[in-house]
Amino acid sequence: MSMDSNFDPSSFGSNWDAKAFFKNDRGFVADKLSEDVKEKLTMLGAYARGSIIKMTTNAGSGHPGGSMSSLEMYLLLYSLAKLRPDEPRWEDRDRIIISHGHTSPGAYSALGYNGFFNVKDAEREFRLAGSPFEGHVERSVPGIEWDSGNLGQGLSAACGKAVAAKALGKSFHTFVIMGDGEQQKGQIAEARRFAAKTKLNSVTALIDYNKLQISGDISDVMPQQIAAGWRSDGWNVVEVDGHDLDALYAALKTSYAAQGTDAAPTVIIATTIMGKGYPAIENDHNYHGAALKPEQAREAFVALGLTADGYDDLDKLAETRKAGTSVTLPAFPTVEPKVKQGEPRTYPVDEKVDNRSAWGNALVDIGKVNNIDKADGLACVVYDCDLAVSVKTGGFAKEFPDNFIQYGIAEHSTCTSAGATSSEGVLTFWSDFGVFGVSETYNQSRLNDINHANLKIACTHCGLDVGEDGKTHQCIDYFALSRSVFGWRLFTPADPNQTDRIVRHISSTYGNALIVMGRSKMNPISAPDGSALFGTDYKFQAGRTDLIRDGRGVTVFCAGNVAAEGVAAYEALHAEGIDVRLISSAHWADFHEADLERIAEFGKIVTVEDHNVNTGIGVSLSSELFAMGLSAEIIKLGVREYGPSGKATDVYKLMGIDSGAIVSAVKTLLTQDSTPSKNAMASA
Ligand SMILES: Cc1ncc(C[n+]2csc(CCOP(=O)(O)OP(=O)(O)O)c2C)c(N)n1
Known part of the structure; x- marks a missing residue:
């Protein structure tokens, strides 16, 4: 381990090296802690507490209280779980998830003193802009598995990792540490x-x-029966003194050894003292999230027995912090599954099919072609929240029961678990209704995004096309929400054939992806010659729009479900001798310049979307055109209020996003005397 001037190796014995010292005990192999190991962990406890205080005092903020109470857990796990400090991303390592991410100083200290990095770097740069040692735990720090801070998600992430271990045939153990509040x-x-x-x-x-x-005693803030709650859900509950190394070790070892047996999972409820180690702040909730002043920190060092000459380097830390961050760490590596897309299916234009069935069929194809039920096949799972029949993953469940995960009506946890599973290199899907898979779980998807997960969410019942379920079930914010998380790719297929191609595309390209579909059956969109437009010759091109019909005068620009309304409008206008250009967008990346020019060519655009018109494609397109210096008159058709219950065709009509509304909007634009766009003038 890299020693530094403020870590006094003489107190540990000559040539003491944490990495070498704990190496043979990793994996909780010893029956109990040896006196030697206990002595070292106790000493590390004092040093690590000193570092927690240095980090937070130097930063002037942070969470010393919980860091100091969780510390024995951190030390035991980072010293004795199956980990390799020199190879922190070794694939068979145990996974340690920190759910109460604000206790990052505790984790960083325990990791630093175990040789994962130099603890001095964290003391100097904790919470400094640009440093990897952020206020809440971050995966770029060696040893950290999952970015957290949004409380309540860690256990779900741990479950997701455990699901991945099973799917991959690995035997790593996953620990998760949480707060009691x-x-x-x-x-x-x-x-x-x-x-x-x-x-x-x-x-x-x-x-x-x-x-x-934060606000005081947990039972005043919100009374809860923690042990009883876990017990009643079927967990094995072990209650220990969280500062008693022997007791904690015994509980960890027993739980570790139970892996693979018929035993219930174990929760260790560790009674601890907030601020443990510096009596002046012990059991004081004010130090949940407040740094000590330098003079308090100095008192704490003495209380912890850290009096070696030169130990107190707070002034030096403050001085060097001014120079900015100097630590750069490699990003957490992503594990990309190698997925075969299989042969696309083409649905004939005279056969009514729903996009959700096309999704379900493509999913089964992908399962088969990748041999996901074979030992040497691809690791792949599909999560469900009690909606398989409606979201059409039932066929997959029947074909691959071992790869299908029924999580119940528990979307928040499912979203996080599925994200964590995907981050381990397992091809992971979750299918749900839009309101539950997108709107309800925005924060979980955001955290998955921060963790660079690789989750594929397939949402049906998006927009107003939800059967007769009505406004509570109409997901009209998928565009706005998915565009608000930087890494999510949004796909809005126009018909079953495009759905098929997109499912295969997202399965075989890394990164989080959301595909949104309506509920209704439809005829696949045809090309002008009557063949399937997205048929055998079609290749999905990420980031490009699709020309459905060409024409002049007005561009009708649509996405997803409403493309069929666009075709109907085109045909009605064509019958009257008006040929508009009809373009649809199935992938909401930044627009390609050539596509923008094609959309704006006539200076008149009707946008049509089955989405909130205030936050959807119309406003997004307008801003991109503006940024390119293109001007156009735009009529935006979209959802302006929560829609009523009814058949999609009737609801579309009532809400003004059907073919009739498109025809009227086109005619309005054609009768208006408008200034052509810059581009239109240029191409005239
Ligand atoms: C979902 C969520 N809500 C609120 C917060 C703000 N917050 C951060 S820490 C905290 C209290 C946590 O209490 P506890 O789990 O007991 O941790 P400890 O005080 O022991 O460190 C709160 C409310 C958050 N981070 N995440």
């Missing part, structure tokens, strides 16, 4: 039921039971 989050209950149901005993949960949270 955090137990108030409902998502944790979703995850623990899932873990209990699936006997996920490759997960060990730990709770830092310091009985305090």
